[in-house]
């Protein structure tokens with residue numbers, strides 16, 4: 001039970017990668033706050049966690065709202081006594097060619113994917129620093145530019161995920177001296193609703209041809225990496241990103 005008695009908040013945990021992280025953390029002994037815009041789905045995830053013998057708490061939280069984030073952190077601490085782990089997972093994609101990309105699309109994507117991570121990290125760090133222990137794990141993407149992999153029509157998403165890498169290293173510099181390690185995970189194509197949105201059926205074989213593993217990743221394969229990074233075993237890892245892409249970036 002590598003996360004026994006740890007308290008974790010997972011954003012965007014109603015489905016997909018966030019749901020898998022919440023469940024794997026609960027199996028590893030963590031008390032889990034399952035948060036998302038979709039509260040009914042969060043409650044279903046918590047029910048599954050409790051049916052399996054774990055403990056969870058569903059909280060509706062829009063990561064664009066500082067007030068909702070502060071309420072979420074307060075509720076987590078009131079319920080479970082502390083906050084040890086934050087997984088900044090909430091994210092949106094929304095493919096748009098550049099010439100059709102509106103300022104609203106840009107602001108929404110950067111607001112959820114990047115500013116949301118900053119706001120959640122700041123609120124969480126206020127709890128973690130006095131306790132001299134914490135883990136902040138930011139979910140990035142191999143669609144972050146500068147790594148030899150490019151996907152069309154996602155300039156806004158790519159910029160947000162590049163920002164996640166910068167944010168991760170900057171936060172690590174400030175927080176690691178206080179016992180709070182900050183890392184990122186950059187998934188390749190993982191089999192979720194977001195991936196389905198990203199690729200038309202006729203593109204699937206073309207994408208798969210570039211993945212040496214020969215298949216898309218499963219959300220649990222990202223979740224197990226998050227559990228490792230959140231654990232004591234990862235005590236000397238901070239400031240870096242782990243790529244979980246079935247080998248795509250080496251092609």
Ligand SMILES: NC(=O)c1ccc[n+]([C@@H]2O[C@H](COP(=O)([O-])OP(=O)(O)OC[C@H]3O[C@@H](n4cnc5c(N)ncnc54)[C@H](O)[C@@H]3O)[C@@H](O)[C@H]2O)c1
Nearest residue numbers: 012016017037062063089090091141187189190192194195
């Ligand atoms: N699936 C992939 O192939 C893939 C690849 C690389 C990175 N990622 C990243 O992994 C993370 C999870 O993606 P997923 O594939 O599980 O996607 P998903 O669409 O299945 O789940 C994303 C969740 O985030 C929630 N969300 C959206 N806006 C929110 C907001 N403002 N506040 C709170 N919650 C919000 C959604 O309601 C949803 O439950 C994202 O950050 C995504 O960018 C996914």
